[in-house]
Amino acid sequence: MSSLTKVGQRIPKKDAPLKVTGAAIYIQDMKVPGMLYGKILYSKYAHAKILKIDTGKAEKLAGVRAVLTGADVPNNFKFGFLKDNPPLKTGKVLSARDEIAAVAAISAEIAEEALDLIEVEYEELPGIFDPLDAMKEGAPLIHEEFKSNVLKLPWKLVAGDVEEAKKASAYIAEDSFSTQWVTHCCLGTSGCIAAFDMNNNLTMYSNTQIPSLAQNDYLEALKTFGLKNKRVRIIQCVIGGGFGSKLDTYAYEYIAILLALKTRKPVKIVFSREEEFFATSPRQCTITKISQGCDKDGRLTFREMEMVLDNGAYVSWGATTPSVMMVPISSLYKVQNIKYVAKCVYTNNTYSQAMRGYGNPQATFAIESCLDQLAEKAGIDPLEIRRINANEPGEITPQNFRITSCGMKECIDEVANRLDWKGKRGKHNNRGVGMASLIHVGGAARVYKSDGCGTIIKMDDNGKVDVITGSSEIGQGSETIISQIVAEVLGINIDDINVINNDTDVCPWDVGAHASRTTFVAGNSALGAARKIKAQILEVAAKNLGEDPQSLDIKDGVVFSTKDKEKNIPLSKVLRKVHYSLGGRMLVAENFYDPPNENFDQNFRGNLSVSYAYGAHGVEVEVDKDTGQVKILNYIAAHDVGKAINPMLLEGQIYGGGLQGIGYALGERMIFEKGVLKNGNFLDYKMPTAKDVPPVQAVIVETDEQAGPFGAKGIGEPGLVPTAPAIANAIYDAVGVRIKDLPITPEKVLRALQEKGKIA
Amino acid sequence: MKKAITFTLNNEVIETEVDPKWTLLYLLREVLEMTGTKEGCGYGECGACTVIINGQAVDSCLYPVMEAEGRKITTIEGIMLKSGELDPIQQALVQNGAVQCGFCTPGMVMSAKALLDEKERPTEDDIKDSIAGNLCRCTGYVNIVDAIKSVAGGR
Numbered sequence: 001m002s003s004l005t006k007v008g009q010r011i012p013k014k015d016a017p018l019k020v021t022g023a024a025i026y027i028q029d030m031k032v033p034g035m036l037y038g039k040i041l042y043s044k045y046a047h048a049k050i051l052k053i054d055t056g057k058a059e060k061l062a063g064v065r066a067v068l069t070g071a072d073v074p075n076n077f078k079f080g081f082l083k084d085n086p087p088l089k090t091g092k093v094l095s096a097r098d099e100i101a102a103v104a105a106i107s108a109e110i111a112e113e114a115l116d117l118i119e120v121e122y123e124e125l126p127g128i129f130d131p132l133d134a135m136k137e138g139a140p141l142i143h144e145e146f147k148s149n150v151l152k153l154p155w156k157l158v159a160g161d162v163e164e165a166k167k168a169s170a171y172i173a174e175d176s177f178s179t180q181w182v183t184h185c186c187l188g189t190s191g192c193i194a195a196f197d198m199n200n201n202l203t204m205y206s207n208t209q210i211p212s213l214a215q216n217d218y219l220e221a222l223k224t225f226g227l228k229n230k231r232v233r234i235i236q237c238v239i240g241g242g243f244g245s246k247l248d249t250y251a252y253e254y255i256a257i258l259l260a261l262k263t264r265k266p267v268k269i270v271f272s273r274e275e276e277f278f279a280t281s282p283r284q285c286t287i288t289k290i291s292q293g294c295d296k297d298g299r300l301t302f303r304e305m306e307m308v309l310d311n312g313a314y315v316s317w318g319a320t321t322p323s324v325m326m327v328p329i330s331s332l333y334k335v336q337n338i339k340y341v342a343k344c345v346y347t348n349n350t351y352s353q354a355m356r357g358y359g360n361p362q363a364t365f366a367i368e369s370c371l372d373q374l375a376e377k378a379g380i381d382p383l384e385i386r387r388i389n390a391n392e393p394g395e396i397t398p399q400n401f402r403i404t405s406c407g408m409k410e411c412i413d414e415v416a417n418r419l420d421w422k423g424k425r426g427k428h429n430n431r432g433v434g435m436a437s438l439i440h441v442g443g444a445a446r447v448y449k450s451d452g453c454g455t456i457i458k459m460d461d462n463g464k465v466d467v468i469t470g471s472s473e474i475g476q477g478s479e480t481i482i483s484q485i486v487a488e489v490l491g492i493n494i495d496d497i498n499v500i501n502n503d504t505d506v507c508p509w510d511v512g513a514h515a516s517r518t519t520f521v522a523g524n525s526a527l528g529a530a531r532k533i534k535a536q537i538l539e540v541a542a543k544n545l546g547e548d549p550q551s552l553d554i555k556d557g558v559v560f561s562t563k564d565k566e567k568n569i570p571l572s573k574v575l576r577k578v579h580y581s582l583g584g585r586m587l588v589a590e591n592f593y594d595p596p597n598e599n600f601d602q603n604f605r606g607n608l609s610v611s612y613a614y615g616a617h618g619v620e621v622e623v624d625k626d627t628g629q630v631k632i633l634n635y636i637a638a639h640d641v642g643k644a645i646n647p648m649l650l651e652g653q654i655y656g657g658g659l660q661g662i663g664y665a666l667g668e669r670m671i672f673e674k675g676v677l678k679n680g681n682f683l684d685y686k687m688p689t690a691k692d693v694p695p696v697q698a699v700i701v702e703t704d705e706q707a708g709p710f711g712a713k714g715i716g717e718p719g720l721v722p723t724a725p726a727i728a729n730a731i732y733d734a735v736g737v738r739i740k741d742l743p744i745t746p747e748k749v750l751r752a753l754q755e756k757g758k759i760a
Numbered sequence: 761m762k763k764a765i766t767f768t769l770n771n772e773v774i775e776t777e778v779d780p781k782w783t784l785l786y787l788l789r790e791v792l793e794m795t796g797t798k799e800g801c802g803y804g805e806c807g808a809c810t811v812i813i814n815g816q817a818v819d820s821c822l823y824p825v826m827e828a829e830g831r832k833i834t835t836i837e838g839i840m841l842k843s844g845e846l847d848p849i850q851q852a853l854v855q856n857g858a859v860q861c862g863f864c865t866p867g868m869v870m871s872a873k874a875l876l877d878e879k880e881r882p883t884e885d886d887i888k889d890s891i892a893g894n895l896c897r898c899t900g901y902v903n904i905v906d907a908i909k910s911v912a913g914g915r
């Protein structure tokens with residue numbers, strides 16, 4: 001592997017020059033001739049009857065081209081995971097982000113003005129904002145037609161015999177933990193432009209992270225609107241951040257489509273920052289009861305968890321996060337007896353969606369906090385209990401995950417050594433150290449029936465290469481990683497590769513940028529395509545050089561004989577030979593990679609991912625006992641990544657994920673009052689700034705995953721998974737209080753210290 | 761009622777008519793169609809709209825357009841070198857992996873540039889202060905701070 005020249009290198013991101021010069025075009029920057037501006041009127045209340053909507057004045061405003069209400073949505077169209085969400089609501093609103101009406105006008109200002117002219121009469125209804133209240137006997141039903149506020153989703157995992165294991169355990173720790181609503185805070189807000197051609201085929205300019213799936217969603221919508229057999233084309237602008245927020249389609253997109261249909265003009269809707277806060281779908285809050293046990297030597301005997309998730313008013317992918325929570329619940333450390341039950345509950349809050357980590361952070365917070373409690377009961381160092389139970393290659397876990405490469409122990413040891421665990425732990429001098437580990441899918445995740453990605457490679461333009469991939473660039477660097485892989489195989493420079501990844505008319509199928517899958521799946525797909533086109537090139541070159549293809553290779557754009565370096569031919573010439581010969585041909589290769597992973601069966605067994613990503617985070621904190629302030633003195637994030645295709649971009653994922661995790665642990669929280677977001681701005685929602693960055697080290701552990709492209713596994717999400725419990729554990733080591741409710745604010749620390757009687 | 765103003769934009773004198781209610785950002789993005797300067801919030805809390813006015817990094821989304829009168833304004837479109845090469849700070853951000861989605865990047869460039877123009881040898885605290893008003897959700901800021909340091913250290 002040492003002969004690699006592109007893979008493993010710290011190569012700058014291909015699109016960085018475009019971005020540092022301001023030349024990158026985001027949806028905000030995009031204009032289409034004749035375009036109108038759409039704006040949405042949201043509900044005033046979280047739960048209310050809509051008695052009357054009067055759009056008369058708005059319609060008469062000069063420059064307004066269309067006003068829509070729920071009555072204009074054809075055939076009762078609803079979208080979402082359980083198809084419970086109409087793009088414009090009629091009759092009743094179920095959350096404060098419910099869309100009531102929409103306007104298209106010749107300017108954004110006029111559209112805004114028109115919204116003010118729409119008169120809505122409501123009758124406010126009592127709302128339910130706590131999932132525990134919603135579960136009570138006799139609680140009013142959010143969706144009457146579903147007969148229950150608990151979603152009919154079967155989240156239950158049982159393996160082994162937890163009751164027996166409890167009896168056999170020497171030590172048991174149990175407690176409750178809770179987490180808060182947090183939001184993605186993409187710097188580029190959501191938006192789209194919907195445009196129809198004469199034949200009612202739709203083009204969406206979009207920043208979706210799931211182009212192929214969104215295409216299907218829109219097609220369904222068009223069908224329901226009565227437009228059969230139409231085509232949908234999605235063109236992605238440069239995407240100003242994803243983190244899971246763009247893993248579904250939303251009301252605003254269907255509203256733009258409806259406005260475009262009605263006006264016969266392209267319609268653009270872009271969210272304001274305020275809308276981005278309250279009208280996008282965040283990571284839900286959870287309430288978790290957990291109990292874990294071990295034998296007298298510290299070996300884990302069982303793990304039992306019960307979880308309630310606030311789903312909010314409508315169902316998106318947030319309601320499926322328990323499927324990924326199961327990954328750490330069943331398989332973080334070796335533990336054979338597992339019981340997990342999760343309930344997703346309708347409330348009148350905003351509705352939840354995917355966010356980086358997809359449920360894993362909430363589950364890991366409970367598991368890893370409770371593991372320290374167990375270690376304390378058993379009188380074992382938290383580092384040791386983790387080493388004793390660490391996962392290993394070759395293991396088959398209770399969910400039938402087949403563990404291939406696994407660097408968990410190495411990660412734990414890196415953290416311990418770099419933190420000086422032995423020297424710093426247990427001092428109780430207001431400084432303390434803590435750690436937490438993680439497992440996540442690292443070789444894709446078969447959530448849908450397909451987990452595939454297609455690649456087409458063509459060589460034209462004097463030997464330059466176009467790589468047409470289904471995968472999306474959402475800032476994570478997929479374009480660069482794919483280029484490195486292709487360049488490595490073809491022996492050409494990164495700059496000679498052009499990646500096309502933003503147009504469904506051209507790009508092949510892919511199920512989206514999620515599950516940390518892009519390097520693994522799109523990388524493998526591109527690797528296969530590159531090998532295929534290389535074989536074609538060598539075949540042509542072999543004929544021309546009078547050599548056998550096996551003894552040819554390519555370097556710096558020249559095909560040469562490994563036996564006789566004098567025998568060589570540049571790629572541009574190879575290309576000319578295939579074009580300018582009788583019976584000529586093209587140099588094109590295509591490859592579809594669908595990983596050999598498995599959907600869960602009805603008992604949630606199955607090898608969800610081809611390989612699993614591991615890591616451990618360690619942190620040293622100092623707690624100010626007078627203020628409750630927690631200061632991070634040192635942060636170590638060690639990750640088993642298989643192989644770093646690009647260490648620089650990989651570290652960027654770890655730093656970025658880590659700081660999101662620190663925000664989650666110590667400050668970020670969406671504050672709702674009666675379902676209305678009260679801190680929907682950057683002043684009151686405490687997203688970390690440059691001044692909140694602690695000294696941090698990203699440690700890359702390579703384990704050479706056989707199924708990964710050049711040995712790589714995914715790293716998109718893991719960086720924020722173990723952050724909160726690592727910090728909570730360090731605080732406990734420092735001052736002896738355990739905060740079980742995120743975020744860990746100074747007030748909570750102070751209160752806990754007071755309760756403990758440590759402050760006079 | 762529109763009013764005439766004159767100011768220098770990226771070394772070019774601009775005479776134009778503006779609505780006094782506009783912000784400078786509105787003039788740049790919507791009227792002049794210079795979309796390199798981004799809008800991340802529109803109320804002074806994210807720094808994506810940062811431009812340099814008479815040497816100072818300023819949130820253009822809060823800056824009343826009439827205030828531009830007679831001033832010297834530099835935007836992201838105006839800092840590439842005459843040779844067409846990237847400014848050293850742009851180069852450093854590229855080389856250090858300091859760009860992910862890139863939405864914050866033009867604002868980061870301008871804040872960092874204002875600092876580097878003002879101070880020969882900024883400290884780490886100076887650097888963090890200079891971009892404290894520029895939010896980035898992707899990078900964790902580590903590589904951005906390193907990039908700015910590398911420019912400061914390299915001269």
Ligand code: FES
Binds near residue numbers: 800806808809820
């Ligand atoms: S857009 Fe000006 S500070 Fe956010």
Ligand code: FES
Binds near residue numbers: 865897
């Ligand atoms: S690179 Fe995405 S916000 Fe900074």
